Every structure is written in C-alpha cells, then in structure tokens.
Amino acid sequence: MSFCGVIVETAMNITFPTLMKEFSVGTDGVQWMTTLYLLVVASITPLSAELKRRFTNRTLFLWANLLFLSGVLIDGLAGHFWLLLLGRAVQGLGTSIALPLMFNIILDEVPARRIGTMMGVGTLITAIGPAVGPTFGGLVSTTIGWRFIFVFLVPVLLTSLILGLACIRATPPSSQDAGLNPLDVLLIILAFSGLIFAISNASAGALPWRFTGSLLVGFAALAWFIRRATHQNQPVIDVRLFKGKSFSLHVCAYILYEVCALALSFVLPNYIQLVNGRNALQAGLIVLPGAAIGAILAPVSGRIYDQLGARLPILSGSLISLIGLVGFALSGRRLPDGLIIIFYICFMLGIGLSFGNIMTNGLRQLTQGEQADGNAIFNTVQQFAAALGSSTAATLVAAGQVAETSRRLGTIDGSCHTFILLVVLGIAESALAFMLTARRRSASQ
Template sequence: MGKALSLPVDIEGKPFKRGGFVIVLMVGTFITIINQTLLVTALPRIMQDLGITANNAQWLITAFMLISGVMIPISAFLLNQIANRSLFFMAIGSFALGTLVCAFSTTFPTLLIGRIIQAIGTGLMIPLMQTLIFLIFPADRRGEAMGLVGIVIAFSPAIGPTLSGWIVDMYDWHYLFYLILPIVLIDIVLAFFYMKNVVHLTKPKMDILSILLSSIGLASLLYGIGVAGNIGWGNNTVLITCGIGFGVLIVFACRQFKLTEPILELSVFKDRTFTLTTVIVSIIFMTMIGSEILLPIYTQTIHGYSALRSGLILLPGALVLGIISPVAGKIFDKHGIRRLSLIGLFILSLGSFPFMYLSQETSIWWIICFYSLRMAGMGLVMMPLATAGINALPKKFISHGSAANNTVRQIFASLGAAIMVGIMSTTIAKYTGDQTVTKEGNILLEATVNGLNNGFKIAFILIIIAFILSFFIKQPFTISDRVDGND
C-alpha cells in the first residue's frame, strides 16, 4: 500500500505529486496529436477559401507527418541533452507558435509554415510524454500509466475528424486553431507550476552526421510511402524516394552501432520482447489509421453523409477505446501481457472480419457496432504491449525505447494508410475499366465498395499476422516477478 502511494522525486530528490505533472503532459500531447487528423475533413473548405488544388492542400497533412516523424528519433538525444522541463516548453512553445501562425494565416504558404512549426513540437512531445510518465510511476503501476497514454495516443487522432467536421460545418476553418490556442496557453501556464525535471542528463556528444542521416532517411521514406497511395507503388517518384530513404536509414543504423554515444540507441531492438511488441503495436496502429481513412470514404461516398455525420459514426468507437485503455493497463499490471494480448487481438480480429464484406446496403448501426468492437480489441492490447516492451529495457534506455517505438509506429501508420488506400484505388480503377461489371446501378459505387472491401482485407490479414506474432511473447511478464529488475 505504501508503494502505491509513494511520490516520485525530481533530480534533486524532492518529492512531488504526479497528478499535475501527468495532466500537463496529457493535455499537451492530446492537443498536438489531434492535429494529425484535424484537417482531414477540412481540406475541401481550405482549398476553396485559399484557391489551391488538392495536391497542394494535401501537403498540410503530409508535411505535418513528415516533420513530426523526423523529430521523433532526435527526441531521445535531446532528452539526455536538455532538461526535460526546458524541452517540454520548447515543444509546447513551438506548437503554440505554429498554431498562432495557422490561426491568422490568409495564404497557403503561411498556413503550411504554421503546420511545419506545429509538427516540430508534436514530434518532440509524443516520446517526451511517454518517457516521462514511465519514469514517474513505479514499475508495478506502469500499465495503468500507459493506459492513460493510450487514451491520448489513440483517442485524439480518432476524434480529430469528428471535431473537424463539426467546426467546419458550423464555423470558418480558422476556428480549428482558434479553439486549440487557449488550451495550449493554459497548459503552458500549468507547466510552470507542475512540470519537474526528472531525467538525469548524460550530455551525449552531438553527431551532426547522424542527425542528417536520420532526418533525410525518414523524410524521404515517409514522403515516398505517403504519396504511394495516390500515385501507385510502381511510380518512379515512390521507388526513388523510398529507395533513398531505406538506404540512408541503413547507413544511419550502421553508424549508431559504431558510435559510443549514439543519437538513437538501436541496441534496444536486440531485446526480443521490445522488438516483438513494437512490431505488433505498429501493425495494429497501421490498421487503425488505414481504417479511419477508409470508413469516412464509405459513409460519405456510398451513403452520402456529411463530414460531421461521418465523424460521429466513428465517435462511439473512439469513446470505447478511451474507456478500455486505462482498464487494460490495470489488467496488465495484475496479470501480465500474454493472455491479454491474445484476447485483445482475437476480439480485434472478430471486429475486423465483417468489414471485408461491406455493401451499398450495409446498415450504419452495423458499422458502428463492429467498429466499436475493433476499437475495444485495440484498447486491450496497444498500450499494454508497448508497456511490456519498454519495461523489458534498462532504465537508461527508456527514452531511446520510446523514441524507437514511436518512430516505427509512425512509419507503419503511413505505410498502412498508403497500402489500404492504394489497394482501394487500384481495385476501383480495375472495376471501372472492366467491361464485365454489368450490374444495374452506379458502376463507380459498386467499384468503390469492392475497393474498400479489398482494403479491409489487407487490414484483416495484418491483424491475423499480429495475432500469430503474439503467441511468440514467451513470458507472461507480470511486473511483480521482477520489479525494476532491469533498472
């Protein structure tokens, strides 16, 4: 009982209460992550207002994902170089400045610059939050803590399209940023009182070449993957950028193993549990992001729903995810990961199977129910698996584990969206050009449904792969067996 009530201490040994510290981190991360999907349903209105094409508008999302993805692996180095309190203010300050620029932008270049500045803060905030929460909770309560993290990481991008649809339908798109700005400022004020320094700095040497290799490699790879869904995987642009990105990242990895003080400690992948759980979580996340793109296409194209109504259809599933995540964390703390992961992935498989058989007459309530079942399965496994993986690492590698975990998840998320959208687009092109499609009704709608079903088939196959991989998590891994044994 005494351990459960023990207070964390800062680097000077002074105890402090977790509540305010956690709230500051969660609010800061929530508002940064929600911006990954906040503009998805607002792009048509922005295109009309600023007089830009769809290709230009897409950069408001693509650039955000690229920059935030590039910043994530660098965060591990910065967290050991700069006091975490100062790094938090740098991250939230960058996001606040970017939001301010976006809120008052009247041209596309200004809006794009604002999004890039926002992304710098977002890329730093995600691994920062995960690392700090890990450090201030005792080992036997980290599942509970990461359950709270799961609410932020999974729930915020899920609710983004709903919030965006409501605001765009009711107000000007600038209100997407007007509403976020005061929340950011309040979080900054709270951070002055509650944010503490809890990371003992090791002051590693800065290797400029490693930072350049990481940035160029990730940016190139993420860009290639990002455009593949629209222009096809066989396009020269995709092949060249993905090839360059993959090659540069191999050079980056080789360099990290040779350095005595690497920018990103890739030796974390030598741990079987960490690697296995990271891959499984990333597969689950890529199917979640891909599905959140395909389902609005189905509801808006096939059923003719508005952006807001489409977002509301996804909302119950997001709420289920938010409720399940902290509960799953407590179950993990008590019973370990193996059984929980098998049950969660089985539920996720059951919820995913029906989406391979959508039709033009499929009931929306049917969609809501099975989508909520999918999200329940995800809530049971995503953060407990991530917690099990990082728990397996020595304490000094937690920041590197968080950065590596989030980097892989970012790449897989982009890959999932590109693959599922690409499969859908290819199917539509095949069916609309196939003379054997002679059924009465709109051929394009029929082709779209077939394309969506094929996209969801890919998601189901990936989930089955994740389910099979979960059998290779050998130990039940209850923290009581080795409380801080690796620390």
Template sequence: MSAKQIKPSYGLLAILMTGAFVALLSNTLLNVALPSIMNEFDVSPATVQWLSTGYMLVNGILIPTTAFLISKYTARRLFLIAMGLFTIGTLISGFAPSFSILLVGRMVQASGAALIMPLLMNVLYTSFPPEKRGSAMGMFGIVMIFAPAIGPTLSGWVIQHYNWSVLFFMMAPLMVLVWVLGFFKLHDKKESSNAKIDALSVALSALSFGGILYGFSSAGNHGWSAPSVYFTIIVGVLSLAWLILRQFKLDEPMLDFRVYRYPMFALSSAISITLNMAMFSAMLLMPIYLQNIRGISAMDSGLMMLPGALIMGIMMPITGKIFDKYGPKILAYVGLTIVVITTFLFGQLTDSTEYIHLVVIYSVRMFGISMVMMPIMTNGLNQIPPALIPHGTAMNSTIQQVSGAIGASLLVTIMSNRTSVHAENMLAEAMAKLTTTPTGEALVELQQHITMEATISGINDSFLVSTGIAVVAFILSIFIKRTTFPKPLETK
C-alpha cells in the same frame, strides 16, 4: 538518463498529458477541413494533402532525435519549447493569408508535436515502478487514442458552422494556458550533460525516415511506378541502413538500436507495426465509404467513431490494471481475436449496410485494440534497462509514424487497384447482358452504378488484406512472454 526511479509527480504528468492531448486533437481536427481549405486557396487535392504529409514528414524526421534530447535536457525545458513551437505554429496557421503560409505553420506545429509524445511516454514510464507501468501507460493510451477519435466529430461540427481557421483559434488559448502552467509548475531536475548530437546521424535520420514516409505517402497519388515514389523509398532504406550501422559505432548514439537486442521489445515493435497498419484500414476506408458512397456528412462520419473512442477511453486504464496483474498474453489473445473478426466483418460492406451496424462493429473493434496496443508496448519497454528508455520510446513513436504511412498507402493502393479491376469486370458483364448499347443518361447511370459497386468491392478487398495483417499480429502474439524488470544494459 539515470537508472534511478523518479518519484511520480502527478502535477507534471497532468500538464504533460494535457499538452499531448491538445497537440493530438489539433492535428486530427484538420483532416475534415482539407476540402474547405482546398476550395478557399484554390489548390489541388495533391497539394492540400501536404498539410498532412508535411506534418508527418517533420514528425518522422525529428522524433528519432528525441531520445538524445530527453537524455540531455529537463522535461520542463523540452515541454516549454515543444508547446511554444506548437502554439506559434497554430497561430501562424490560423492567420495564414495563403496556402504556403498555412503549410509553414503546420511545419512549425509538427516540430513541437514531435517532442511532446515521446517526452510524455518517457516521463510516464520512468515515474512508475514496473508493477504499476501498465496503469500509467493506460493513461497515455487515453491521450493517444481518444484525442484523434473525437477530432473528426468536433471538426465536422465546426466546419458546418464556421470557417476552417476557427479550428486553430479555438485551440490557441488552451495551448497558451498549458504553456503557462508548465512554466510555473514544472520543476524537474537533471544532472548536467555535455553530450553532443552527431550531425551526420541527424542528416541520415532525415533522409531515411523522411524518404520512407514521403515515398509511401505519395504512392496513393502517384502510383508505385513513379520515380518520386520508388526513388525516395530506396534512398530512405539505404540511409536507414547507414544510420543503424553508424549508431553502433558511436559512444553516444542519437538513436540506440541496441534496444532490439531485447527480444520482447523487438516482438512488441513487430506487433505494433502490424496492428498499426491494420488499424489504419477503418480510419481511412470508412470515411471514403460513408461520405463518397453513402453520402453521409463528415460530422456523421465522425460520430460513427465516437462511441469507439469513448470505449477506448474507458478501457485503457482498465486494461492497464489487468496487464499489471496478469501480463500481456491473455489481453493480446482476446484483443487481437476481436480485431481480426471485426476487420473481416468490415470487409462485407454493401450499398445498404446499416449505419448502426457499422457503429457497433467499429466500437467492438476499438475495444479489441484497447486490449492490445498499450500492454504490448509496455511489456516491451519493461525488458530494456532504464538508460535505454528514451531510445525505446523514441523508437516506438518512430515506428508508429512509419508503419502508419506504409499501412495507409498500402491499403489505399489496394483499394484503388482493385476498384479499377472490379469496374472493368462489372462493365464487361453488364455490356454482355444488354441487347443494345446504352447511350446518354442510361450510360451515365450505368457507369455511376458500376463505379459505386466497384468502389465498395475495392474497399472490401482492402479490408480483407487488413484482416490478413491482423492475423499476422495474432500469430506474433503467441511468442509473447511477460517481462517485469529490465535487464542490465548489455555492453557493445
């Protein structure tokens, strides 16, 4: 990619952001619908989870190739292909007569979604000068956070009143409209390129990121001792090492790891990884607590997250402007302090914690995250030269996928293990206090009560681990330095 600054095209940005918003919203809509799909097609929880796991795997495999594709092709061409694939996948899913066809549709969706987010981030970044990139990335943050946050609420309402297929059908017309707008309105130009992608790098990328994502995603269901878990993780790590070594030997690497020669980009990646892992705690554990323990509906669970989403949507552009003026350090300190405190407070749940109390804590937590995520990412990208921007954006998208999978599996595993430990201890204590061994309904009631209390304790333990992860992010933020202009590209 040329180092020359692109003149901002707000029509282009609006179309790209709308496409990204639709793609992210459509993805998050499905999570609440998984139980309904499981019942209709008579599949197990482990099988239906492939609708999410498979989607994430395809994303993780394809996203590393986006740096090469962005450098070679125009934004118009990539956007039309991406939205076309996503729309086709959506229609296949909506009309799916069987679970296998639905899974195919989701895979096609994922192949389009993998292109959209890195493409949008790259266009946003290269369209604005360094002093305005915070505001530009703040707009991107609205898309990245707001769509997933309102998805569960909207999905809960649809599932209560209609069939799950409506989730796909209601998005399809908007996707077609966005594709048509892109076809007629996008006219960016790029110098022709004869670059060819390295087939071995693509294969290694699939093995490395696919293996790591699959291994960690499967740990929650099968446990860490299962061969399907540790073997795929080992294959993924070894393939990743080979992939990195190969990229340094290529004249035109598929994913240029030289971006990590720039210390602020490397630091921003480390902070993003830890923050992303910590962020998944509330997204995963709160629905379990609200629906399984408290008996709150899926829609009300989604509504709990809505105020936080609105706050993030409002704050993203504001924190972007603050970043442009003052830099990332003060935002990181304040934001991560809020994240640490609110995550710790989430680790104090009981069977009678008030709903409004949870809404307030979650909203304040999202306020803190809004002050950190995009400013940190933007500060890192500001240090790398324009020629490496596509690789930096692809790297950011990749680590979000991988860290999300690792964080999710780690926290769910901790919750499950600690729940079992607490249940054993509570049962032993209860039996020691009783003069007679309970039977029948009394035994069932005792077991149900212990299961509920043990699960709450397991969730609290997982939140406390998440608090520790957030503390690591805060410690890393101490070393942040403001970067304004990218340095010249270093030679090999």
C-alpha cells in the same frame, strides 16, 4: 499538449473533402495534411533520448508548446495549401518533443507496480483525440468553418503552457556533453521521408521513378543510419536494442496495430461522406462511439496488465480487433452507417485492451538505462507507422477513384482493397501477439 497534437490530426481528417474542394487538391494530395505532420514527428522523435540527456524536461516542454502554438496560428490564418502544410510541419515539431517527454516522465517517476496503469493513462491522453477529434472537426467545419479547429486550440495550448511551467520540474540533464550529429539527423529525415513519399507516389498514374527513387533513398538512408548507430558509443537512438527478440516482436506488433488504426481513420470518414452521402459532422458522430470506447479502456487495460499480466489484455485485444477488420472486409462494398459503428467499436475495443500494453510490456524487456531509448523507438515507429497507414490508405483509395468513372464507385473499390490489406496485417499482428505473450508469460506476470 499531447491531446492537442492528436485531436488536430483526427479533426483535420474529417475535413479532407472540404479542403479538397476549397484548395483544388486531390485525395492523394490532401492526405499530406496528415502524412507530413506524422513524418515530422517520426523524424524528430528519435532524437528524444538525446534531447533528454542534454536538456531539462522543463526546457523541452517550453519549446514544444511554443512550436505547436506557432503551427496552429499559421494554419488558422493560411490562405494557400502550402501554408497549411507548413503549419502542420511546425505542429509536428512540437508534438515530436511532447509525446516522448510525457512517457519519459511516467517511466522516471512512477513505481513499477503501477507502471501499467499510468502508461494506460498516457495512452488515454493520446487516445482521447481520436475519440472526439472527428466529431469536433465535423461540428466546427460544418457550422463555422474548418479554420476554427485551430482557433479553439489556442486557449487550450496556452492553458497547457501555464500548467506545464508550474508543474514540470527542471530535472537536470543526464549528460551535458551529449550532442546531435547533423549527419544522423539528416539520415533519419531522409529515411522516413523517402519511404513515405514512395508509398504516397505508388497510386495509379504516378511516375515510376518517383516511387523507385524515393524507396531507394529511404532504404539507403535507413541502412546507413543503422550502420553508424551500431558503431557509436552513444548513438542518437540505440538500434542495438533490436537484438533482443522479445523487444523486436513487441515493436513489430505495435507497428502493425498503428498502421491499421490510421488507415481506418482515413478510410472511414471518406467512405461515410463520399459513399454514404453524410456530412462531416455526421461522419464524426458515426466513428465517435468506437473511438471513445478505445480511449476509455486504455487505463482500465493498464490496470488489468498490472494485476493479471500481459497475456490476457494483449491477446484478447488483438483477436477482437481482427474480428472488426474482418467485418469491414466482408461488408466493404455495402457498408451502411450502422455496420460501420458496430465494426469500429469492435476494432477499437481491441485497441483499448492491447495497444498501450504492447508498449508497456515491450519496455519491460529493457533495463532502466535502456528505457529512454526504447521509449524513443516506440514513439518513433508509432508516428512512422501512422504515416505509413494513412499514406497506404490514401494510395489505395486514390487508385480506386482513378480506375472508376465516378468518385463514389472509386472510393468503394479503394476502401475494399484497404480493408482486405488490413485483415492481412491484423492476422500478422495477432500471430505476433500470441508469440510475444507466450514467450514472456512468466516474466510479464
């Protein structure tokens, strides 16, 4: 089910030019197909620790699967763009339950000596989606139409439902008295929605009050939520974990990595189609090698973590990814398909080595009782950072298109600005990787 959640996200990215033409929406509008989905996931995932305390794993899985299946059916039959967005939101509800549930099961049942490897397997499951999603989406949309992307997921989700009901144990909840405060849920939704909506409205031509107002709402809601959480005995998500400097460094590095990854997943398919003149299938095939390498390396790097510690995979992966980003920035105005393949392989090679291990090592800084909340934090910031990355990239590309006389030249300008920003973020992530592995070298080994 987690695989379906990621593959449908990346498969739809490749169809954006087709959706723009069919539903008469612009670049900054069509990106809400991804951004809304990620916003829903980011808004609901913080509740995962509370849901784990209140419901059995089996119950959570059942609801997640049925919600996701409903969203897929809505999108497959949608005749208007707003229905597509509704379906994406319902899918986000299912994924927001499924992703943290998968990692919670790993944290609960896997021995400590194998935790890196199995967390790598969990990362592999979510990384397979970006590996095959663009190719799958491009092949389906080019040959029989984009709607069949959703049609083909139906039997996969039904199989997932049967396997999950047969295999997932109905472990008792840790607290029957746990409850969800409606105000906390509302504040989480307002915080993430406000911040991402502000970014999406920062493109050229947007009304200033939309950006400023959304930003203020987002920060105000986030500050209010944090204030409430620090004074509650059992908060929805324990933000007091951020008092630990090492844990906070891991979360920051994780956020920067995810922003870079999702920004590239938006920019590259559009660049390949709108600048290099390829179709959706060709765009998917071009990004396939890099995405596949990143996915395959996830469990391998987890095993390296178990045997050699955190420093080697995290630091080397961060530096390799940075090299790929620098390559994109230096060649952005003239970026043929061959260079895209090379630079993306380099970037995803680094992702495969370090991304999952940053989460694993970050959770190692917590006690067993804190790990459910830590897992909720990592899954939340991952989705929020993903929404931020795709929104930022869409904003920069849209701004470039508005400023130029042709969509092709505008896409080049916007992509170049995005690549430069990602290099800055990549440098910051590499610095954090050095700091966190240097601080915790003995503990992680």
